[in-house]
Amino acid sequence: MSESPQSETQKDGAGLPEAATSWEPRIVAFICNWCTYTGADLAGTSRMKYPPYVRVIKIPCTGRFDPLFMIKAFERGADGVLVSGCHPGDCHYTAGNYNARRKYTVFKALLETLGMDMDRVWFSWISASEGGKWVDTIRKFTEVIQEKGPFREYREMIDVG
Amino acid sequence: MSDRTDKIREVARKWLADGTVEAVVGWEQGTYREKCSPVLVRKPEDADRLLFNDRCTNNLMTYLKRDPVRGMEKVGVVAKGCDIKSLIGLLQESQVEREKVMVLAVTCEGVKKDDGTVPIKCQACDVNTPTFYDEIVGEKVASNPDPEARFKDLEKLDAMTPAERNSFWREELDKCIRCYACRQACPLCICSRCIAEKNQPQWVETSPHPRGNFSWNLVRAYHLAGRCVECEACETACPVNIPLMLLNRAMARTVKGAFDYEAGKDPEVQPPLRTFNLDDDNSFIL
Numbered sequence: 001m002s003e004s005p006q007s008e009t010q011k012d013g014a015g016l017p018e019a020a021t022s023w024e025p026r027i028v029a030f031i032c033n034w035c036t037y038t039g040a041d042l043a044g045t046s047r048m049k050y051p052p053y054v055r056v057i058k059i060p061c062t063g064r065f066d067p068l069f070m071i072k073a074f075e076r077g078a079d080g081v082l083v084s085g086c087h088p089g090d091c092h093y094t095a096g097n098y099n100a101r102r103k104y105t106v107f108k109a110l111l112e113t114l115g116m117d118m119d120r121v122w123f124s125w126i127s128a129s130e131g132g133k134w135v136d137t138i139r140k141f142t143e144v145i146q147e148k149g150p151f152r153e154y155r156e157m158i159d160v161g
Numbered sequence: 162m163s164d165r166t167d168k169i170r171e172v173a174r175k176w177l178a179d180g181t182v183e184a185v186v187g188w189e190q191g192t193y194r195e196k197c198s199p200v201l202v203r204k205p206e207d208a209d210r211l212l213f214n215d216r217c218t219n220n221l222m223t224y225l226k227r228d229p230v231r232g233m234e235k236v237g238v239v240a241k242g243c244d245i246k247s248l249i250g251l252l253q254e255s256q257v258e259r260e261k262v263m264v265l266a267v268t269c270e271g272v273k274k275d276d277g278t279v280p281i282k283c284q285a286c287d288v289n290t291p292t293f294y295d296e297i298v299g300e301k302v303a304s305n306p307d308p309e310a311r312f313k314d315l316e317k318l319d320a321m322t323p324a325e326r327n328s329f330w331r332e333e334l335d336k337c338i339r340c341y342a343c344r345q346a347c348p349l350c351i352c353s354r355c356i357a358e359k360n361q362p363q364w365v366e367t368s369p370h371p372r373g374n375f376s377w378n379l380v381r382a383y384h385l386a387g388r389c390v391e392c393e394a395c396e397t398a399c400p401v402n403i404p405l406m407l408l409n410r411a412m413a414r415t416v417k418g419a420f421d422y423e424a425g426k427d428p429e430v431q432p433p434l435r436t437f438n439l440d441d442d443n444s445f446i447l
Contacts (some may be wrong), residue, residue, distance in 0.1 A: 010208065067383055068356070068364050071376045075366070088443065098437035102420070104443060106386045106434065112406060114379060116329030122211035124447035137447060157331075157372035 025145040027054045027138070028073040032062050032085035034092040035127045042131035047102065049111065051142040054082070063096025067107040070121065074154045079103040080120040080145045082137070087125040097125070119144055120151055165267055166212045169239055170299035171267055174208040176237050182263050185237035186221045186230070187211040195275065199224065211239065218272045218280075222247040222348035225257050237263040239270070242288025246390035246425025247348035249293060251354075253428055256351050266294030268302045274397070281406070282360040282393050285311035293428075311391065312414050318407060330375075336401040337374040339367070343381060343395035343405055349388050356380060378408070383413040387433040390425035 031037050037058050043050065055078075059065060062085030070081045083104070092096045104123050112118060122141055126133050173185040189200035197216045201224070202208055221243050221357045224230050236303045240248065245266060251257040266292045271283030289302035290303045317438055318326060341357065357377055365374030367379055379394075382405075389409045393432045416422055420433040 031419065050203040054419065056357050068376075068380060071379065072364065075372065075376070088439070097436065098439070098441070099434075101443065102434055102440050104446070105419050106384060106412065106415060108420075108445060110383055110386065110408070110412060112323070113326065114330050114375075115321070115323040115325070117323065122447065123445060153327075154372070154375075157375060158366075158370050 016157075018037055023150050025051075025142055025150075026078050027080045027082060027141060027145060028078040029054050029056050029082040029084060029138075030059050030065055031056060031082075031126075031138075033058055033060050034081075035058045035086035035090060036084040036134065038128035039126045039130045039134045042128065043134050044131075046131050048131055049137045050138045053142055053145075054138050061091065061093050061096035062100035063091075063093065065100055065103070067103070067110075070107075076152065077155055079148075079151045080122065080141060082122045082124065082141060083122040084126050084137070085136075087127055090127060112156075117148070117151070117153075119148060165299045166214070169213055169265060169267065170208045172296055172298065173202060173211055173237060174238070175253050176210060176263060176265075177202065177205040182235045183233040184230070185211070185239065185265070186224050187239035187265075188217040188221070189214065191216075192440070194446055195277075199203075201230075212419065213267050213273065213385045214228040214241070214340070215273050217241070218274065218397055220244045220247055220348050220392045223346060223394065225251060225262065226249060226348065226351050233261070235261050237265055237294065239265045239267060240291070242286065242291040243282055244348075245291050245293050246288065247392055249425045249428045250349050250388055250390055250432075251351070253432055254351070255431070259428075263296075264291075264294040266291035266297040268297070268299035270302055273284040279401075280393050281311050281314060282391055285309070301437045312410055313410055314407060315414060318411065321350060331371060333403050334374045335371050335379050337369060337378065338401060339369040339374065339377060340400060342398040345420065346394040347385070348392065348394065348396035349385060349390070349415065356384075378403070378405070381405075382412055383409040385409060387416040387420070388424055389413060399444060 040056060060081060063082055085097050085100065088097060111121065124137050124150050177183045177185060179370060185202045185372055187200055187202060188197040191198040195216055199219050199221055200210055202210060221238050222241060230236050245264060247413060252259055271279055271286060285305050286307050287304045287308040287410040289304045291297060316327050321329065346357060389407060389412060393406055399405060416433050
């Protein structure tokens with residue numbers, strides 16, 4: 001079979017036609033309904049501009065975040081994962097983000113033990129009024145991911161062995 | 162050793178005869194001379210099958226999560242100090258009712274693996290003489306004054322760069338055949354339906370390819386973080402010798418450092434991932 005752009009796309013698991021020709025970062029952001037999502041919304045209604053490479057997945061609260069979401073995102077071709085929610089003390093459900101913070105601590109240590117690239121995993125607190133912080137965070141994260149290039153190691157583990 | 166065996170038999174016989182318990186879970190002589198097998202004794206006359214020696218490695222608390230034992234009115238369990246830690250974990254999570262279990266504790270100088278070596282948990286044991294039981298047999302045995310010694314193995318992981326660590330684990334986890342023996346042996350892996358078996362959606366890839374192995378082992382370690390009592394049942398059960406305890410101990414060390422908590426100590430304390438402090442570490446969150 002000849003090296004058509006289509007087969008390249010499929011091999012990459014990318015699903016997006018442009019990925020065959022030029023790589024674009026794919027960032028998955030798990031963000032909470034009450035703060036960060038509203039913050040991102042504010043950035044939008046304020047006509048702020050930021051890199052378009054982020055895929056937003058809304059969760060009810062960072063307490064809902066399960067580390068498996070992150071694993072799944074990397075499996076499906078994410079180059080970076082951001083988890084963001086309300087600042088400590090601001091949780092809509094009083095304590096969801098405090099519980100999430102404990103989970104992050106443990107999960108982060110587990111990923112470090114397994115030698116995962118921790119520059120691709122970001123956590124942040126962004127409130128509903130921090131549209132600017134959302135824009136900054138996505139900008140910085142995109143820069144980091146662009147510098148690091150695609151995260152093939154994880155999803156291509158399936159091709160080995 | 163043998164007087165402990167005699168006393169275990171005596172107590173088990175008494176409990177079974179007077180109806181204190183429906184059955185006693187203990188160890189008996191295995192098929193091979195150097196191994197012991199778990200046994201469920203229901204009749205007083207069978208109590209003589211029970212024994213205790215340095216090959217009683219199995220953590221019998223794992224039987225408390227099995228349905229036949231769960232259905233019993235009351236069950237007796239012969240347990241070393243490390244096994245009792247698992248029971249404390251189960252009690253903390255309301256998986257077992259204290260009134261339904263009779264603990265026949267046995268003091269222990271440490272067990273041996275199949276190859277005759279002493280496991281790390283025994284080298285750094287702090288519960289040679291159990292403190293949580295209904296009845297205890299055996300003379301008092303002094304514990305290792307430095308239980309932190311069990312984290313010594315982690316230093317070789319700490320010394321590696323992330324890339325080296327990653328290839329180390331890639332190599333180790335590639336061996337996994339997804340038999341889930343680690344899960345079955347673990348007394349604290351209590352879900353009646355494991356996430357690895359859920360397929361709507363499929364969270365963990367089921368084929369034993371490196372990526373599926375990676376996510377399975379990661380999920381297993383994560384679900385035991387802050388709960389694992391380091392009984393080493395998973396590593397002992399693993400047919401391909403994956404150093405699972407390195408992962409579990411790394412988690413235990415993290416939990417101890419971050420939340421000042423050690424699993425299996427106090428049944429009244431909240432497990433660390435079920436509670437929080439307002440001043441938990443926030444430094445890594447933007």
